[in-house]
Structures are given as C-alpha cells and as structure tokens.
Amino acid sequence: MSNNLILYNGPTSPFGRKVKIVSLVHEINLEEKIINVYGADFLDKDNPLRKIPTLLVDNLPIIDSDNICLYFDSITKKNTLFPKEKYWQIMSYTSVANGLMESILERFMEISRPDGEKSLNFINKLETRAFRSINWLENNLKNFNDNIFTMDKIAIACALEYTVFRFTDKWQENNKNLSIWLENFQKNDFMKSTIPDLTLTPKPKLS
Numbered sequence: 001m002s003n004n005l006i007l008y009n010g011p012t013s014p015f016g017r018k019v020k021i022v023s024l025v026h027e028i029n030l031e032e033k034i035i036n037v038y039g040a041d042f043l044d045k046d047n048p049l050r051k052i053p054t055l056l057v058d059n060l061p062i063i064d065s066d067n068i069c070l071y072f073d074s075i076t077k078k079n080t081l082f083p084k085e086k087y088w089q090i091m092s093y094t095s096v097a098n099g100l101m102e103s104i105l106e107r108f109m110e111i112s113r114p115d116g117e118k119s120l121n122f123i124n125k126l127e128t129r130a131f132r133s134i135n136w137l138e139n140n141l142k143n144f145n146d147n148i149f150t151m152d153k154i155a156i157a158c159a160l161e162y163t164v165f166r167f168t169d170k171w172q173e174n175n176k177n178l179s180i181w182l183e184n185f186q187k188n189d190f191m192k193s194t195i196p197d198l199t200l201t202p203k204p205k206l207s
C-alpha cells in the first residue's frame with residue numbers, strides 16, 4: 001500500500017518550486033497544499049522551523065527541500081537525479097543554488113523592512129554573495145552543462161529565475177553562457193508549469 005503524501009508549499013518559494021519539479025519529473029502522487037507560511041501555526045507540530053516546503057509522509061514530516069527531493073528520488077521508478085558517480089558534485093552545486101535562493105530571499109525580507117530598520121550593509125553583503133555565486137556558476141558551467149539530467153540543474157534554474165523575479169536580470173549581461181543555458185532549460189514543461197505567481201506573494205513576517 002502506498003503512503004499518503006501531503007506537500008505544504010507556498011505560491012512563490014524557490015525551494016518549494018524545486019521540490020514540486022522533482023515530484024513532477026518523478027511522477028510522485030501527492031496532495032499539494034499552498035499555504036501562507038507566515039500564519040501557519042498549525043505547521044509547528046510537524047516542522048518547528050515553520051518553513052515550506054514541508055512534506056508529510058503519512059505522519060512522518062520530512063523537513064527541508066533537499067531531504068524531500070531525496071525522498072522522492074528514493075521512491076520513484078524513474079532514473080535517479082543523484083547518480084552515484086557525480087553525487088558530491090551534484091550536492092555541492094545544489095547547495096550553491098540553495099544559497100543563492102537564500103540570499104535573494106533574505107534580501108527581499110530586508111528591503112521589505114521599514115526605513116530605519118533596514119541594514120544597507122547586510123543588503124550589500126547579500127547582493128555581493130548572489131553575484132559571486134552566479135559568476136561562479138558561469139565559470140563552472142562545463143561541470144553541469146552535460147546531457148545527464150540531475151538535481152543540481154533543477155536547483156540552479158530555480159535559483160536563477162528567482163533572482164530575476166525578485167532582484168535583477170543584470171547578471172545576464174556578464175554571464176552570457178549561463179544565461180543561454182537557463183534560456184534552454186526554461187523550455188522544459190516542468191519549468192513552464194511551475195512559474196510562480198508573484199501576485200500571490202505573502203507579506204513577509206519580519207519579526
């Protein structure tokens with residue numbers, strides 16, 4: 001008998017998009033509940049971090065997008081997105097993509113603060129880290145620009161698109177190869193069907 005899967009997700013989360021894409025690619029049957037995480041007290045008993053995505057497998061919570069992707073990969077009959085020969089590289093590139101998402105998300109939270117509470121130093125640090133990560137991806141493109149379909153590619157594409165949605169597309173001028181790579185990757189149906197609806201952005205809870 002198969003498990004009952006409930007995925008708590010948000011309308012614009014890049015971490016949630018990554019998980020959603022893996023569920024589509026792996027044809028995982030689940031019930032997705034789009035919630036406003038900033039008011040989701042009910043989530044605390046399963047995930048004390050109160051973050052999305054959170055997956056419930058029957059009563060077992062799986063916390064953090066990477067763990068959820070690995071779980072889906074472990075139950076699918078499709079090809080793995082984490083082939084053994086490239087495992088550590090895939091995990092590390094996925095972590096860079098996650099860090100880029102985090103920088104852009106934190107920057108958005110910081111600029112949403114009222115004047116007087118924002119830290120320009122912190123915003124600068126996050127922007128510098130984001131551009132440094134994108135340049136690094138451009139410089140290391142040959143390591144993930146191959147014909148094997150792996151997890152890092154999904155994470156990198158979600159992170160770059162999120163950067164464009166929430167911050168800037170300026171990086172595309174200086175990172176032409178990465179930009180072309182993204183343009184091609186965006187043609188996948190799973191990218192088109194998961195474009196976030198930014199009009200549904202929940203108002204972040206800043207304290």
Ligand SMILES: N[C@@H](CCC(=O)N[C@@H](CS)C(=O)NCC(=O)O)C(=O)O
Pocket residue numbers: 010012013014015016037038050051052053063064065066098105
């Ligand atoms: N490391 C986590 C990060 C998830 C995350 O930061 N989710 C954000 C939405 S994009 C969230 O739930 N934020 C709620 C909050 O910080 O209060 C993962 O990979 O799942």
